[in-house]
Amino acid sequence: xxxxxxxxxxxxxxxxxxxxxxxxxxxxxxxxxxxxxxxxxxxxxxxxxxxxxxxxxxxxxxxxxxxxxxxxxxxxxxxxxxxxxxxxxxxxxxxxxxxxxxxxxxxxxxxxxxxxxxxxxxxxxxxxxxxxxxxxxxxxxxxxxxxxxxxxxxxxxxxxxxxxxxxxxxxxxxxxxxxxxxxxxxxxxxxxxxxxxxxxxxxxxxxxxxxxxxxxxxxxxxxxxxxxxxxxxxxxxxxxxxxxxxxxxxxxxxxxxxxxxxxxxxxxxxxxxxxxxxxxxxxxxxxxxxxxxxxxxxxxxxxxxxxxxxxxxxxxxxxxxxxxxxxxxxxxxxxxxxxxxxxxxxxxxxxxxxxxxxxxxxxxxxxxxxxxxxxxxxxxxxxxxxxxxxxxxxxxxxxxxxxxxxxxxxxxxxxxxxxxxxxxxxxxxxxxxxxxxxxxxxxxxxxxxxxxxxxxxxxxxxxxxxxxxxxxxxxxxxxxxxxxxxxxxxxxxxxxxxxxxxxxxxxxxxxxxxxxxxxxxxxxxxxxxxxxxxxxxxxxxxxxxxxxxxxxxxxxxxxxxxxxxxxxxxxxxxxxxxxxxxxxxxxxxxxxxxxxxxxxxxxxxxxxxxxxxxxxxxxxxxxxxxxxxxxxxxxxxxxxxxxxxxxxxxxxxxxxxxxxxxxxxxxxxxxxxxxxxxxxxxxxxxxxxxxxxxxxxxxxxxxxxxxxxxxxxxxxxxxxxxxxxxxxxx
Numbered sequence: 001x002x003x004x005x006x007x008x009x010x011x012x013x014x015x016x017x018x019x020x021x022x023x024x025x026x027x028x029x030x031x032x033x034x035x036x037x038x039x040x041x042x043x044x045x046x047x048x049x050x051x052x053x054x055x056x057x058x059x060x061x062x063x064x065x066x067x068x069x070x071x072x073x074x075x076x077x078x079x080x081x082x083x084x085x086x087x088x089x090x091x092x093x094x095x096x097x098x099x100x101x102x103x104x105x106x107x108x109x110x111x112x113x114x115x116x117x118x119x120x121x122x123x124x125x126x127x128x129x130x131x132x133x134x135x136x137x138x139x140x141x142x143x144x145x146x147x148x149x150x151x152x153x154x155x156x157x158x159x160x161x162x163x164x165x166x167x168x169x170x171x172x173x174x175x176x177x178x179x180x181x182x183x184x185x186x187x188x189x190x191x192x193x194x195x196x197x198x199x200x201x202x203x204x205x206x207x208x209x210x211x212x213x214x215x216x217x218x219x220x221x222x223x224x225x226x227x228x229x230x231x232x233x234x235x236x237x238x239x240x241x242x243x244x245x246x247x248x249x250x251x252x253x254x255x256x257x258x259x260x261x262x263x264x265x266x267x268x269x270x271x272x273x274x275x276x277x278x279x280x281x282x283x284x285x286x287x288x289x290x291x292x293x294x295x296x297x298x299x300x301x302x303x304x305x306x307x308x309x310x311x312x313x314x315x316x317x318x319x320x321x322x323x324x325x326x327x328x329x330x331x332x333x334x335x336x337x338x339x340x341x342x343x344x345x346x347x348x349x350x351x352x353x354x355x356x357x358x359x360x361x362x363x364x365x366x367x368x369x370x371x372x373x374x375x376x377x378x379x380x381x382x383x384x385x386x387x388x389x390x391x392x393x394x395x396x397x398x399x400x401x402x403x404x405x406x407x408x409x410x411x412x413x414x415x416x417x418x419x420x421x422x423x424x425x426x427x428x429x430x431x432x433x434x435x436x437x438x439x440x441x442x443x444x445x446x447x448x449x450x451x452x453x454x455x456x457x458x459x460x461x462x463x464x465x466x467x468x469x470x471x472x473x474x475x476x477x478x479x480x481x482x483x484x485x486x487x488x489x490x491x492x493x494x495x496x497x498x499x500x501x502x503x504x505x506x507x508x509x510x511x512x513x514x515x516x517x518x519x520x521x522x523x524x525x526x527x528x529x530x531x532x533x534x535x536x537x538x539x540x541x542x543x544x545x546x547x548x549x550x551x552x553x554x555x556x557x558x559x560x561x562x563x564x565x566x567x568x569x570x571x572x573x574x575x576x577x578x579x580x581x582x583x584x585x586x587x588x589x590x591x592x593x594x595x596x597x598x599x600x601x602x603x604x605x606x607x608x609x610x611x612x613x614x615x616x617x618x619x620x621x622x623x624x625x626x627x628x629x630x631x632x633x634x635x636x637x638x639x640x641x642x643x644x645x646x647x648x649x650x651x652x653x654x655x656x657x658x659x660x661x662x663x664x665x666x667x668x669x670x671x672x673x674x675x676x677x678x679x680x681x682x683x684x685x686x687x688x689x690x691x692x693x694x695x696x697x698x699x700x701x702x703x704x705x706x707x708x709x710x711x712x713x714x715x716x717x718x719x720x721x722x723x724x725x726x727x728x729x730x
Contacts, residue, residue, distance in 0.1 A: 001125035001374070003424060004344050005090035011049035013348055015341070016090070019423030020375045021128040022440040026301035028111050028119070028134050029103040034143035035123050036096035037361040038151060039351050040176055040240045044265075045091070046352070090428055094123035098137065098146035099365070102126070102373075107301060111136070118149035118321060120288075123344065125365055126373070128422065130298050132291060135317035138325030144362060145324050148181065148331045152320035153288040153313060155181040155238070158263035159189065160311055161285050162234040166190040171223055171232040171253050173246045174239025174264055175202040175214065177360055180334055182238055182263070184209045188328045194218065194226060196249075197239075201357060208333055220252035231255030231278075238264045254280050261285055288313035295547050334360040341365050375423065376439040379430050386414035388677055389450040392435075393442055393466055394457035395425040398480070400432075403457060403510070406667045408433045410674055416451045417444055442466065446473040453478060453506075453677060459549060460556045464489035471496045471505055476677055478670075480510040481565050483694045485557035490694055497687070506683045508673050509690050513566050514573035515665030515672060518646035521658040522631060522638040523574060525648045529634030532609035533575050536630045537567040539615065542622040546594045558701060559598040560584070564616040565697040569689065571604055571612035574631055578692035579612075581605040583709035584700040587619075602700045603709075 001020045006013050023029040101115040108131050111117065116137040121127030137146045155178050164170055170186050172179050175197035186193045187210025195206040195214035206214035213226060223232050235250040237260070244267035250260045251274035259281045262268075275282060290304060291297035291313045297304065304312050311319070323329035336359040339347045347361050390413050392404060408415050415435040420426035423440035430438040439445070445454055446469050453476040456466045464484035470477035471493070484490050497504055513519055526533065541559065550556035550563075572578055586600035593599075598618035605611055610633075625642035632638075637649040638657065643664050646657040672684035692712065699710045 001423075002341055003122065003124035004093045004341075005424070006046065006049060006093055007088075008049050008091050009088060011046045013046075013093070013345055014090075015344055016424070016427065017377060018124075018427045019377050019438055019440040020126045020373050021422045021424075022375065023103040023105045023128055024421055025106040026108060026131055026299070027105045027128050028101055028108060028117065028131055029105075030097070030099040030117060030119055030121055030127050030129060030134070031102050031367070032097050032099040032121060032123075032125055032127060032365045033367075034098050034147045034365065035094055035121070035363045036147040036151065036177075037094065037123070037347055037351070037363065038096055038177065039358065039361065040178075040264075041095075042093055042348075043351050044240070045093070046348070049091075088432075090424070092122040092124070092424065094363075095120045096147055096150045097121035097123070097127060097129075098143040098149070099127070105131075107131075116143070116146070118146040118317060120150050123341070123363055125341065131301050132297055132303060132312070132314045133317075135314060135321055138321055141321060141324045144335060145331055146321060147362060148177075148334070148360070149317050149320050150288060151177050152181050152185075152323075152329070152331070153316040154178055154263065154285075155185055156316045156320055157287070157289040157311075157313075158182060158236050158238070158261050158285045159185050160289070160316075161261045161283050162236055162259050164189055164191050164234055168192070168233035169194065169227050169230075171196070171218070171235045171250070172206070172211070173197075173235065173237045173249060174241075175199070175206045176238065176240065177334060178263060179236075179238035180206060180209050180359075181329075181331065182236055183211050183214075184329055184331070185323070186210070186236075188323060194223060194232065199357075202359075205333060205359075218249075218253075220249060223253040227255070232258060234259040234261065237262045237266055239266055240264045241266050243267050244269050251275055251278075251280070254278060256280070259283070289316040295549070331360070335362060337361045339363055375441045376417075376437055376444050377427065378437050379427065379435055386410075386412050388412050388674060389414045389416045389448075389452045390455060391415075391417040391419070391445040391448055391451040391453075392455040392457060393419050393445055393462075394455075394480075395420040395429040396457065399455075399457040400425075400429045402666055403455070403480070403670070404429065404433055407455070407670050407674075410670065412674055412678055414450070417448050419445050442469070446470065446475065452476060453673075456480065460485055460562055461554060464493060467493055467507065468496055471500060471507065474500075474503075474505060476506040476508075476673075478508050478510065478673055481563070482557060482561050482697065483507075483509045483690060485561055485698070487695065487698055490691065490698070494687075494691065506673070506676055507687070507690070508669075508684055509569075509694070510669065511566060511569035511573075511685060511690075511693065512665040512669045513570040513643070514685070515668040516640075516643050516663055517658050517660065517665075517668075518640045518643050518663070519570060519573065519629075519665065521646045522629070522640060522648070523576075525638050525650075525657055526574070526631060526634070526636060529636065531634050532606075532611065533631055533633035535571045535574055535610065535612040537571060537612070537614050538628045539564065539567060539617060540620045540622070540624050540626050541598060541616055541618045542620070542626070543598075543618045551595055551598075559618070560600070560602070560616060560700050560704075561697045564600075564602065564614055564700070565693055567614040567616065568602070568604065568612075568696050568700075569685075569693040570629065571614065572606070572689050572693055574629075575606045575608065575610035575612065577606035577608035577610055578688055578712075579604045579696040580607045580692075580713055581709055581711050582696045582700050582703055584703040585707075586704055597701065597704060600700075600704065604696060 119129040119134045169192040193211040195211040196218035203214040418430040418435045427438040454470040456479040584602040586596045602614040629640035645659045
């Protein structure tokens with residue numbers, strides 16, 4: 001399929017050939033028929049992308065602070081590489097689309113294949129959209145009009161926040177697409193509308209859309225005159241400018257106790273006095289309405305009950321379409337240009353050059369055909385030769401910035417197929433790293449005859465199923481932590497391994513710390529000790545939002561299962577013994593944050609009598625080094641400081657065990673995995689250790705809930721898997 005992408009580094013646009021996305025749970029797959037270019041928003045995105053790196057930094061000082069902090073923690077070179085990768089990431093353009101449903105994901109009952117819908121899909125032949133960001137197109141409304149739905153919802157949310165009632169007078173400042181639709185909605189609501197813009201043609205168009213009066217450079221005194229000395233009951237600012245002029249006009253034009261709603265983007269150096277003396281309300285409208293940017297609503301598909309939130313973003317979208325269906329909202333006068341998707345760059349050139357007036361620019365798409373629905377594409381790159389074919393599920397930040405570049409540099413590796421649910425990131429990363437094909441269909445990876453090993457670098461809730469698919473397909477599997485999130489999944493994976501033939505595939509989890517030079521040096525330093533050790537591992541993990549997917553029990557499993565497992569595995573490696581008991585406690589009390597699991601201590605007892613303590617702490621300052629490891633026993637002390645240095649004390653003397661740039665073992669773990677596939681022999685991490693670490697992380701969360709220590713050996717299935725279960729799984 002074709003999709004319009006923008007290079008974030010320089011603003012260049014391309015019409016890329018990508019795999020068709022797979023429909024996801026709670027999502028709707030839509031074959032586009034028409035999409036609308038939101039000229040203001042999309043031009044702003046291009047303008048920012050075309051700026052120099054220094055100018056970009058001035059626009060986003062928050063990102064500069066994060067980059068400087070990352071440099072202090074991970075080094076200048078590593079950070080610059082990651083910044084370059086991020087800037088090289090293509091950005092899909094567009095968010096106003098209309099088309100026909102071709103598939104529905106699990107949990108979607110509101111829509112059926114064949115339904116005509118409007119959505120916030122990007123400019124692409126096929127889009128996968130959350131169900132709460134779709135609305136059905138009524139009979140009689142064509143795709144051209146329906147493509148305006150999202151902009152209509154933005155305008156409608158502004159109108160709702162203005163609390164306009166029948167007969168009131170409203171000033172609309174800025175008469176672009178959103179401003180024109182705002183005028184029409186206010187007219188439909190029975191309001192008297194005054195409009196103003198710098199463009200005389202847009203003022204004339206506003207009159208056609210329903211404004212009583214619209215002129216260039218309307219002043220507050222004129223609004224007062226037009227309202228019999230009262231002033232505007234409400235002012236909606238739909239302009240896009242850095243100037244403070246719109247907010248100054250609004251403050252002086254609104255009546256006493258009136259309402260000012262900011263829908264667009266303008267300068268916000270507010271003068272308190274006019275708002276104070278008028279006691280006027282000022283509110284900033286958030287996009288399409290309630291639910292916007294709420295992952296539970298948008299991605300999770302959880303609707304707000306209408307009794308409590310009458311107008312969500314989806315209900316706003318549907319209301320706009322219903323007004324179109326009844327004939328009370330006609331956006332056809334706003335259409336100025338039309339291009340086929342193949343000629344989309346001409347549309348953006350029109351906006352960029354500004355040589356002729358434009359307003360609503362539509363992109364048309366052909367009806368869906370087999371070529372548009374292909375979920376696998378050849379990347380037309382000569383696959384790197386190598387004895388071991390590798391394919392990958394997942395093309396997110398960690399995959400493309402950390403793991404895959406290291407993997408694809410190995411001499412024995414031949415990259416085959418890379419997969420992502422949307423297809424776009426797989427194609428982008430695949431081209432850069434020399435993969436032969438990109439796909440959105442995971443089965444293509446498992447069915448690929450040239451693939452010897454599958455790398456699973458997806459969201460945590462997908463790991464268990466994808467590991468099982470790899471085992472059953474006879475592929476070696478490298479899965480980024482965690483191996484799985486539940487004990488039943490662990491049992492099923494173990495059963496699948498037990499039921500596989502003699503040439504059992506290697507399963508490895510990305511517990512990279514044990515492969516770091518610092519950890520290896522400490523292990524060697526302690527190798528002659530036969531008595532139990534004590535290990536203390538502190539993670540200054542840093543806070544992440546409570547609504548981040550890793551904090552979600554269903555998607556990420558929480559940060560103990562998702563990241564503290566690294567420390568559990570490292571403790572297992574340093575002590576040379578698996579965990580047999582776990583106890584965990586976290587912070588609490590009335591002043592505790594919403595998430596407390598990521599501020600906890602986990603105590604681990606190992607089979608050889610060693611004792612470990614993992615302090616996984618998200619309440620600190622990220623400027624402090626993230627990880628510190630201390631091992632004491634047998635008259636020796638060893639310390640790893642953020643995997644930059646390892647030191648040891650023995651016989652009254654201090655010695656340097658290792659020192660270098662921060663190295664957490666990512667490269668060495670890949671070398672170990674690939675070498676084992678090539679040469680045979682024992683897996684780089686034994687199944688006993690993988691199983692122990694995974695189970696300890698899962699039971700640590702259970703210990704938090706129950707407040708008691710939990711024995712791994714007392715867990716059903718911990719010592720062996722029953723023959724009956726193996727038969728069932730096999």
